[in-house]
Amino acid sequence: MPVSPSSEAPPPEDSRRARLHQIIFEADTFAGRAFDVTLMILIVVSVLTVSMETMRDLSPRTQSAMVVLEWVLTAVFTLEYVLRLMAVRQPWRYATSFFGIVDLLALLPTWLGLFIPGAQALLVVRVLRLLRIFRILKLARFLSEAERLTHALRASLRKIAVFLLSVGTIIVIVGSIMFVVEGPENGFTSLPVSMYWAVVTLTTVGYGDIAPRTALGQMIASLVMILGYGIIAVPTGIVTSELTANRFQHGVSTQACPACSAGGHDMDAKYCRVCGATL
Incomplete structure (x- = not known):
C-alpha cells in the first residue's frame, strides 16, 4: 500500500x-x-x-x-x-x-x-x-508586560517626537537669548556653548561650569529651571496615558519560530508573526 x-x-x-x-x-x-x-x-x-x-x-x-x-x-x-x-x-x-x-x-x-x-x-x-x-x-507574564510596554512606547512615538522637537526649539531660542544677554565675557562664547547651557539648565542637571552673571540672565535662568521641572514630567505622562489606554491582554508564548527564530507570539498562534512559518 x-x-x-x-x-x-x-x-x-x-x-x-x-x-x-x-x-x-x-x-x-x-x-x-x-x-x-x-x-x-x-x-x-x-x-x-x-x-x-x-x-x-x-x-x-x-x-x-x-x-x-x-x-x-x-x-x-x-x-x-x-x-x-x-x-x-x-x-x-x-x-x-x-x-x-x-x-x-x-x-x-x-x-x-x-x-x-x-x-x-x-x-x-x-x-x-x-x-x-x-x-x-x-x-511568560513578564513577556506579556514587556510587550505591553513596547506597544505603549510605539504608540507614544509621534507624541514624544513632537515633544522633543518643541524642547529643541526652546533650547535654540533660550541659548540665543542668553548669548545676547550674557555675551562672551560671561562664558557664553558662542551659540553652541549657550545652547549647551540651555540643555543643562532645562534638564535641571546644573553642572555649574557656565552660569549667568547679569540680573537679567539670572532671571531667565530661573524661568528655564522652573520650566525644566514641568517638561520632565511630559514624556512620563505620555507613556503612562498610552499604558492606561492600552488593553493588550494577549498572553505571549515563549516559543521561537523554527524558521527565523522570532519570538513574542500569542499563546494560540499557529504561524510565525514575522515570516509566516508554521510554529
Missing part, C-alpha cells in the same frame, strides 16, 4: 535541524534548558572577565589568564552563533533580528581587538544576551 506524502518521515537533515533548534532556541526540554542555563553562566563570566581586565592592579599572570579565558569564551560563542544559523531554515532572518545582531556584536570586539587595541572593552554588549532569561525561565 503506497504511503501518502503527509505520512512520510521528514528528511534526516530537517530532523537534525529541528532537534538542534529545540535545544538552542527552546527551553521546554532538559537539553534545551541546560544549554540556555549554561549559556547564561558563560555570558556572566564573560562580562565579569572583561570588567576585571580593565583593572590596573592585576598581576601579569592574572591578566594573561583573563585573556585566555576571554578567547575561550569567544570561541564558544562563535560556535554557538554558527549553530544558531544552522538551526533555523531562514538563517538571514535570524542574523538580522535583534538577538541575531546582538549575538554577532558579542563576537566582533574580540576579533577586532587583533587590529584595534582596546576594542575588547566593547564585549560588555554581551550582557544584552541575558534578556533571553525571560524566555528561558518561562516568565
